[in-house]
Amino acid sequence: MKISLNLNGEQVYADVEADSLLLDTLRDQLGLTGTKEGCGVGVCGACSVLVGGNPVSSCLYLAAMADGADVWTVEGLTASDPDLADAFVECEGMQCGICTPGQVVAAAALRRHHPGASPEEIRRWMSGNLCRCTGYGTIIEAVERYVGRD
Amino acid sequence: MSAVTEFLAPDTVEAAIAALAGDDEAVAVGGATALSLMMKEGLLFPSRLVWLGRIPGWDSITAAPGMVRIGAGVTLADLAGSESVRRALPAVAAAAGTAANPRVRSVATVGGHLAHADPRQDLPPVLLAAGAVALVSGPGGDRRVPVDDLLVGFYETSLAAAEVITAVEVPLTPGSRQVYARFNPGSADDYPTVGIAVHVELGPDDTVASVRVAAGGCASRAVLLHEAAAVIRGRSPSALDLPAVQAAVEAEIPVVGDHRGAESYKRRVAGVWARRAVAGAVGDAGPLLGQPVAVV
Numbered sequence: 382m383k384i385s386l387n388l389n390g391e392q393v394y395a396d397v398e399a400d401s402l403l404l405d406t407l408r409d410q411l412g413l414t415g416t417k418e419g420c421g422v423g424v425c426g427a428c429s430v431l432v433g434g435n436p437v438s439s440c441l442y443l444a445a446m447a448d449g450a451d452v453w454t455v456e457g458l459t460a461s462d463p464d465l466a467d468a469f470v471e472c473e474g475m476q477c478g479i480c481t482p483g484q485v486v487a488a489a490a491l492r493r494h495h496p497g498a499s500p501e502e503i504r505r506w507m508s509g510n511l512c513r514c515t516g517y518g519t520i521i522e523a524v525e526r527y528v529g530r531d
Numbered sequence: 532m533s534a535v536t537e538f539l540a541p542d543t544v545e546a547a548i549a550a551l552a553g554d555d556e557a558v559a560v561g562g563a564t565a566l567s568l569m570m571k572e573g574l575l576f577p578s579r580l581v582w583l584g585r586i587p588g589w590d591s592i593t594a595a596p597g598m599v600r601i602g603a604g605v606t607l608a609d610l611a612g613s614e615s616v617r618r619a620l621p622a623v624a625a626a627a628g629t630a631a632n633p634r635v636r637s638v639a640t641v642g643g644h645l646a647h648a649d650p651r652q653d654l655p656p657v658l659l660a661a662g663a664v665a666l667v668s669g670p671g672g673d674r675r676v677p678v679d680d681l682l683v684g685f686y687e688t689s690l691a692a693a694e695v696i697t698a699v700e701v702p703l704t705p706g707s708r709q710v711y712a713r714f715n716p717g718s719a720d721d722y723p724t725v726g727i728a729v730h731v732e733l734g735p736d737d738t739v740a741s742v743r744v745a746a747g748g749c750a751s752r753a754v755l756l757h758e759a760a761a762v763i764r765g766r767s768p769s770a771l772d773l774p775a776v777q778a779a780v781e782a783e784i785p786v787v788g789d790h791r792g793a794e795s796y797k798r799r800v801a802g803v804w805a806r807r808a809v810a811g812a813v814g815d816a817g818p819l820l821g822q823p824v825a826v827v
Contacts, residue, residue: 399535400570421571423568423631423635424720432638437638441564441567441568442567443538443560443563508632509632509634509720
């Protein structure tokens, strides 16, 4: 079936199967490989994207459900807001990098849903994004810096 | 993933029921967070997916006299964030806001959550304690199913073929005290080892006129704990026999041991947490070991 997405602000089309996952559609069909597959079961957050402004695990999200929706990936979010990637670079909020796109998308979602989030709210929100290098300190610093920016 | 050949997104409940009735291997889809997992694991092989997310009003929360009606398509995030739910049904909001992680909560729906019937879920015990009723539609018409009659066992409900949950009605009980206390020693997004919901209403003489205690995470489904409620009912909050509450819970609760705890361990945890949750419901609304608690 054919679906249309408003992907990173641009209208795109994809031909998907009934059970295609948004993750595979983004990576394999639309060439946006910033979104990673980590656990594949909605736990780690490496595949985070925004659908309709909400963070979702694209490894569990059926591509067909995104038909007609606004979808933002790490590529579009960082291109449209340089502060987002800058915060992670300035705080060195990454180690091996596999979780980084998901952490960045989660930070963008946090600022949309909870502008001015408290340190406690930031930790609670980001608890759904795992870093297997356990480099959480600088990731949280980066998110605090980004969320705290005007 | 599997042999899925069709994805349908009907825009009426009637069309959804017809689509489900037309294929023995059809499955209704709420947010697909659990469904995708089950297909990936090879536990489900649907041939037709019927997504309910395009039905107008599916995701609305409406206040009706004496109750809040939660559309089956309301996401856990919207339920947790709804001002009216937070005010009138704080334990429901707390449970919805603590399940899984923000990504799952922004997609998983109330209807899908109930139909999935995983015994470790957070909402079923809270809805049991609140006396919630599921509104169900199917080829045979509409019916009202108390959540206690909806839940059957592991991933099993009393829904008939091609029936869908359209909404959940939760009675409003002004002045009631509601608590959801979950014991979760794992990561923040893990299922609880035990989740205890308590709903207490005081009578004009300040004794407990109505009380329901429910537990999730222990048995093959969330359960109401009637013996524990009997220990509490009719008592003054200041004269509650809390050790007797704990003993009643530990005696009556059905428990299946799993990797979150052996049968004897979970039985004791359920008793201790029920005692604390009841104390929280009738006393100060202090946090229980930092876990989310809600009281009005």
